[in-house]
Amino acid sequence: MTADDRGQANLVALAVALVALVSATTLGVVVADGALADADRDPDDRRAATTVADRFVTAEATTVRPNVIDADALPSFTPARLDALAPPVQGHDVRVRVGETVVVDRGNPTGGVTVRRVVLVASKTDRTREFDVADGTEVTLPRRSPRVDLAFSANSTVTTVRANGRVVLHDPDGLDETRTVALSRYETTTLAFSGGSGAVSATSYPRQTRKATLEATVGD
């Protein structure tokens, strides 16, 4: 090898070393960029979704009692009401689903944060039963109901009605109109009629509940 070749080999080695250094630096920057993108957690969307889910299952406007959603309140629920219920969701795209039904939909929140809660959905039904009573007749209402409407026939002579042993209606002249009795939510009610006889039509309002999943998705 001549002297010229030796000097050139040094520079070539240097060039290779610099190229390796540049590639290492670029690789480092790419890894850092990837790590930063992965660490992006969208805390604002997450907070909005959690607040929507929390408020939906505890607010008076949407529930019968905490964690039991009122099915009758769902069809008329608008995005504006959701904004008032959970202020952090204002200005975001949001979708709230209860089971299979979409309750509120605004924009396109796919790719956002989803919060799920297991809830019961309660829908009101009413059942009317008619029966004849005499002094001492007991009738048990099979489903719990917050109240029962008792319609007595015009010629009935029933004077007292008890619910689970507690006197709820009493009229010495005979009950003969439609009266509403509030019932216990925690026990099945047995109505006891005494003092006379007559025909009674009892309308109770049991709630049907079914299990569903509440899904709140909030995007940007």
Next chain:
Amino acid sequence: MRRFDGRPSDRLAADRRALTPAIGKALEVGVVVIFVGVLSTSLYGGFVPEYRTAVGDEVADRTVVSAAERIEAAVPPAAREVRSVTRVDLPTSIRGANYRVVVDGRALVLEHPASDISAQTRLALPGRVAVITGTWESGADPVVLIEDSPDGLVVRLTDRRAVADGLDGEGSA
């Protein structure tokens, strides 16, 4: 190093040889210095501040959300007379600078000297809260002070020393 044998060809080769290593090394040193200079400039002038700002923005987002959640959790249940002081943990600085957390209507806003870093979120407070006011400076001891007023609850963002002064020796918050 090659030794002189006294042959004519060696003298010619010696001239060329004396130049190449010295210039070669000088060139190498120059190239390396320039390269390191260019790399440092591009990294510290371009990439690094961008990444620091991006991370600062991320931290600001999480800080304001965490502060909002602490404030919402600090509101006590309905009672006849209320006075509560709740301590809140905030990062001392974001991107090396002190920042402020202020209230804008019913929203919490984080103000930072760097224009690219800012964050805000709305507060979800119960109806019995009438007014939210106050400011938090990072670096001080932030607390949430909740008191009664004729219109409802007043939520005030202040720091621990201001509250301790008002307690007049009843004990530290």
